[in-house]
Amino acid sequence: MNNCIFCKIVRDEIPAKKIHEDDDIIAFNDINPAAPVHILLIPKQHIASLSETEELHRDLLGKMLLSIPKLARDQGCTDGYRTIINTGHVGGQEVFHLHIHIIGGKERLPAMIHQS
Ligand code: 5GP
Ligand code: ZN
Numbered sequence: 001m002n003n004c005i006f007c008k009i010v011r012d013e014i015p016a017k018k019i020h021e022d023d024d025i026i027a028f029n030d031i032n033p034a035a036p037v038h039i040l041l042i043p044k045q046h047i048a049s050l051s052e053t054e055e056l057h058r059d060l061l062g063k064m065l066l067s068i069p070k071l072a073r074d075q076g077c078t079d080g081y082r083t084i085i086n087t088g089h090v091g092g093q094e095v096f097h098l099h100i101h102i103i104g105g106k107e108r109l110p111a112m113i114h115q116s
Contacts, residue, residue, distance in 0.1 A: 001046040006097035010044045020071055025064055027071050027102075036105030037075045041068065047098040050087045068102055077104035082112070 001007045009016045009028060016028040019039060030038040043060055047053060053061060072081045081104030086093040103109065 001097070004046055004097050005095055006040075006042050006099065007046050010042070019075065020067070024060060025067060027067070030101070034101075035103045035109060037072070037077055037081065037103065039071060039075060039102040041071065041100040041102060043098060048096045049093055049098055050085050053098070064100060068100070072102050072104060075102075075104070077102075079106075080104065082109050084112075 005014065008014045010026060016026075016031075018026060018028045020027040023044070025041060025043055027039050027041045030040050041064055043057075043064065045060070047057065068083060081102055084101040084103065085091075085099070086101075
């Protein structure tokens with residue numbers, strides 16, 4: 001996808017602080033971190049959102065999830081972290097290339113959603 005910002009990171013057309021890269025996935029630091037550790041984990045393949053995934057993405061999605069514990073541990077998240085996938089308009093998704101946020105640090109994170 002020509003204009004997708006995360007595809008541009010995959011193609012090294014814009015810089016990112018990459019933490020992990022292999023044939024299928026890349027993890028890099030979020031440009032606007034919400035906590036001391038804020039990693040974005042993406043597939044190299046352009047998939048717009050979790051809603052666009054299908055059976056053929058089963059192995060890729062499994063690989064993404066299974067890569068998270070080591071990624072988080074290597075960044076110092078030894079006592080837990082939060083994973084978030086924002087999906088679509090209601091989910092607050094801003095970049096329409098599937099990504100998993102991995103968020104942590106030393107302090108307990110605040111409650112995620114407040115019902116008013
Ligand atoms: P979303 O709201 O779509 O789940 O999250 C998109 C995330 O991408 C945001 O946390 C935002 O800070 C991050 N982001 C947007 N543009 C860039 C960029 O060019 N580089 C990096 N590293 N992160 C970005
Ligand atoms: Zn993309």
